[in-house]
Amino acid sequence: MSSIPPPVSDMPVLKLLNVESAYGPIKAIRGISLQVRRGEIGAVLGSNGAGKTTILKTISGIIDPRKGSIEFKGQDITAQDPSHIVQQGLSHVPEGREVFPLLSVHDNLLMGAYTRSDSDQVARDMETVYTYFPILKERRLQDAGLLSGGQQQMLAISRALMAKPDLILLDEPSLGLSPKLTKEIFEIVVRINRERGTTILLVEQNANMALNASDYGYVLENGRIVMEDTCARLREKEDIKEFYLGLKEEGVREERRWKKKKNWR
């Protein structure tokens, strides 16, 4: 893994154009256009059922989109096989982590490197990954299924790193974790981005954490993007404060909610 991260550039690593995905008759996402530039952390914010997981599954090839196109590093990857997409340098940390419970921590990490043939470098990268999450080194011989939820999240992120990806998709890293652990995980995610230059697209319900950690954000409602901006600017928007950060001016909630609904559509 390179220790000199490339700077954030205007070149998009990932570009979605008018993507639509459905489960049978249920359209889960519609007209999704977004991009993540090289070296940045992008975030998609949305509540339960908004379509966050569907966006990530569509990018990594688990779901084929009905419409639209997806470009990764300038190449069209729309509806390609997930294993092919991983080989291009795109790793997906799924919702609920999905570590291999009966394999040790060490073997889970090796599974992350299965696309690689540089075994000396794989061993070195494993040591690097352990510096981000020292608890995993302590537990390296233990079955992954015996780790706590937070430790499994650390392992899932580490396993993704072992593929040496250019882009990591991160599905709700805060899910089921305490505020303290969520904060720790986000700090490491930012560190990974800053130190290695790994581009990251994360999806979150925890808008507070996501907006603080990310550079650029999209707000997703009912399968559509209703707002996008730099996270610094999104944090200042009244609607975001009110609906996603739980902050509001006393006495004006109903009126503002109604006004905002009108504006977003």
Ligand SMILES: Nc1ncnc2c1ncn2[C@@H]1O[C@H](COP(=O)(O)OP(=O)(O)OP(=O)(O)O)[C@@H](O)[C@H]1O
């Ligand atoms: N396998 C499936 N079959 C049918 N409908 C599905 C399936 N998976 C998701 N959906 C529907 O698609 C929509 C988007 O779901 P998705 O899982 O992408 O949302 P999400 O934003 O990730 O939600 P959460 O925050 O709860 O994880 C929802 O209406 C959901 O019910």
Ligand SMILES: [Mg+2]
């Ligand atoms: Mg989800």
